[in-house]
Amino acid sequence: MSSRRPRSRRAVAVVAPVLLSAALGASCTAPGETMATATSTSSHGIGGAGGVGVSSSGASVSGAGGAGGSELAVFEPGEERPGGDTTVDLRDAKSFQRPAGNLSSAHLGHFEAGRALFEVAWTVGGEVDRDGLGPTYVGTSCQGCHFRGGRGAPPPANQPMTSMLVRLSVPSPQGGFLADPRYGDQIQTRGIAGVPAEGWFSVDYEPRPGAYADKTPYELLAPTNVPHELAFGPLAPGTVLSARVAQPMLGLGLLSAIRDEDIEALADPDDADNDGVSGRRNRVPRDLDGTIRPGRFGWKANQPDLEQQAAAAFRGDMGITSPIYPEEDCPAVQSGCAAAVKPGIDIDADRLAAVGFFSHFIAVPYRPDAQEPEVLRGKALFGQAGCAACHRPSFTTGEISSLPELGEQRIYPYTDLLLHAMGPDLADGRPDHEATGDEFRTAPLWGIGLTKLVTGQARFLHDGRARSVEEATLWHGGEAEPAREAFAALSAEDRAALTRFVLSL
Ligand code: HEC
Ligand code: HEC
Secondary structure: OOOOOOOOOOOOOOOOOOEHHHHOOOOOOOOOOOHHHHOOHHHHOOOOOOOOOOOOOOOOOOOOOOOOHHHHHEOOOOOOOOOHHHOEOOOOOOOOOOEOOOOOHHHHHHHHHHHHHHHOOOEOOOOOOOEOOOOEEOOOOHHHHOHHHOOOOOOOOOOOOOOEEEEEEEEOOOOOEEOEOOOEOEOOOEEOOOOOOOOEEEEEEEEEEEEOOOOOEEEEEEEEEEEEOOOOOOOOOOOEEEEEEOOOOOOHHHHHHOOHHHHHOOOOOOOOOOOOOOOEOOEEEEOOOOEEEEOOEOOOOOEOOHHHHHHHHHHHHHOOOOOOOOOOOOOOOOHHHHHOOOOOOOOOHHHHHHHHHHHHOEOOEOOOOOOOHHHHHHHHHHHHOOHHHOOOOOEEOOOOOOOHHHOOOEEOOOOOOOEEEOOOOOOOOOOEOOEOOOEEEOOOOOOHHHHHHHHOOOOEOOOOOEOOHHHHHHOOOHHHHHHHHHHHOOOHHHHHHHHHHHHOO
16 A cells, blocks of 8 residues: 555656647637637627637736636646646546655655555554544544545435535534534544444435526536434534535645745735625634634635644544644543543654645646647636636745745646635535635645546535536536636537536646
8 A cells, every 4th residue: 555656757748838729720710819709708608707808919818807817828838737846747546646746755755654644544452553543533544535645425325424524513602603512523423342423424415407508408416414323412403514525635735835925915805806706815723833824725724734634634534633633522421432532642743744744745647638729728718707716727836945846836726725705505504714604715626637537436516516527617606606607608519628628637
């Protein structure tokens, strides 16, 4: 399991910039003509998408939300390697497990040590360096949920979840929400010998039919979480639930290397520019020192950094205590849980640091078809529909002195790392630090096209309800409603191009 994966430092052939108009083929306009005709924007009626024009330089596009337009009109050399020098020139089922292509050999051992701890199944006791599971837990290994470094998926009907979890909160009499006094803030689906599990949830789906503007029908599935075998009584009235699938692990160190000021610059909490897209940062505690930091990780940006994310997963999902979280989480009514607590912490600072290190350095795979005409056409449509207002194409990372491989890289994650109100249909209703019940962090889109290859399943959005990129897009509401409408107004051919572009990332 911990054997070294092949790495490739093979350079990608130098690529010449390709103008969108050229990519659109012979039937389309020459550089300098307006692109509205080239991309059939008007005929397919991207409502409210704003004017689309190619300047005399052939490089500017403005769309709904405007963002990233100019870089979306043309192929930008470098975007075929979305992780900069960390990119690995392979695209296969192991793509979310490989070390960054530029990881120094001095750092490789640390990565492999972290990967071993990520992959191994933890036990109740007796196994040196991997015991301390429970008393209650959801999974026995990180990779049990993040299979091959990929994302989770919902279970089949009436089955327990295996790669996702349910957080819960109850209304506080003082206003706001608190952890449930009997179940804590996350349902623990399993217990070690002699300790009762808390219960489990399955997911029921209700079909939600709809149709694109061209009358092509579609059917979305709206989820409901159904509790089973709750061991300590029913959920309190007003309890709010948030079901979340495990997120993919690629490129996370690069996201942590984006400068705070570059993210702040994109935030527009009061929508001062009046484009309908606001975007704000979550502020969350850094439990090691009690400071409040901007959130970066998790579906609601509820974690400030990858070390805390790892420590929280160890304790919250596996019952493994660490220097950051030295106490097991046994709510007062759960005497069996409390009685089974062993003294001491389960994972020490060094091994926790190895997992944190590993989490920084999973490579982003390259994009072999980044210059395909249909992909570039989809890229322009993505900009015109306003997707890039939140799914920001690129950043240049700042320096992290201890992790030089991540610094000064031009990266293409397609996220702004900000929270956006996504409307009532996507809302889980559960606040998470400063994120409200309908706010989610813009999901990075890089690597999304590899989902099925890596895990065998392709389910998208925070609770895995979407069975395709199209469904994920159709669930967008709130600030993303105009973008959703622009997408739904496209012709079948244009929807296919936009989707192909997203899957090429
Ligand atoms: C029970 C399933 C499960 C297990 C086990 C699990 N995770 Fe996760 N992981 C999740 C879920 C669900 C999320 C999203 C959490 C959220 O939004 O609050 C997540 C999020 C993350 C993220 C944030 C990714 C991002 O894009 O922001 C990292 C990093 C991570 N997990 C690492 C780990 C590590 C390291 C371990 C082992 C110590 C682990 N996980 C164990 C389910 C799991
Ligand atoms: C207002 C901001 C915003 C806009 C505009 C927007 N998105 Fe999103 N997108 C998000 C957020 C936030 C999520 C995460 C939602 C969730 O998990 O429930 C997301 C998730 C996704 C996902 C699923 C990613 C995953 O990892 O599961 C896809 C695919 C996607 N968006 C595509 C698009 C496309 C295509 C467009 C344009 C038609 C678009 N988005 C416009 C904010 C936005």
